[in-house]
């Protein structure tokens with residue numbers, strides 16, 4: 727299966743999870759591309775205004791059978807960069823979709839669940855059915871366990 731992992735990662739946490747996913751899915755025989763959303767211009771995380779975000783490129787989802795979207799929680803919400811990106815893309819019909827978020831706080835109710843809800847709704851607004859979700863809490867003592875569970879669960883989806 728041709729899988730695209732499309733992420734935004736400001737400080738590398740989400741990217742480190744994405745790399746583990748890429749490794750596992752590639753070992754399982756899939757063709758996996760990891761694509762990063764990169765900001766250009768003045769906007770920085772914490773700045774207001776979705777409309778001020780500019781991305782270097784808008785990765786094309788059409789070439790993939792399945793997609794994993796990943797992003798950090800920022801201000802108890804999904805990162806505006808991922809929100810902006812998901813608003814730009816075309817329909818995700820007939821593709822398997824999974825979503826992951828990472829956050830600093832130790833428990834998912836501290837912004838992770840809310841961000842995941844936003845991410846799912848954005849995907850569903852593009853006619854997608856989200857078949858898997860995962861939240862990694864960076865300050866949780868069991869973070870490494872959370873990451874390996876997420877990788878195993880996502881591996882079983884595709």
Ligand SMILES: Cc1cc2nc3c(=O)[nH]c(=O)nc-3n(C[C@H](O)[C@H](O)[C@H](O)COP(=O)(O)O)c2cc1C
Nearest residue numbers: 735736737738739740798799800801802829830831
């Ligand atoms: C502007 C900003 C706002 C943030 N807000 C939250 C938050 O509300 N809740 C939380 O748990 N972590 C918050 N964080 C921390 C990130 O979600 C966390 O460190 C995440 O794993 C970073 O992922 P990244 O390294 O892929 O960018 C915030 C970080 C930034 C830069």
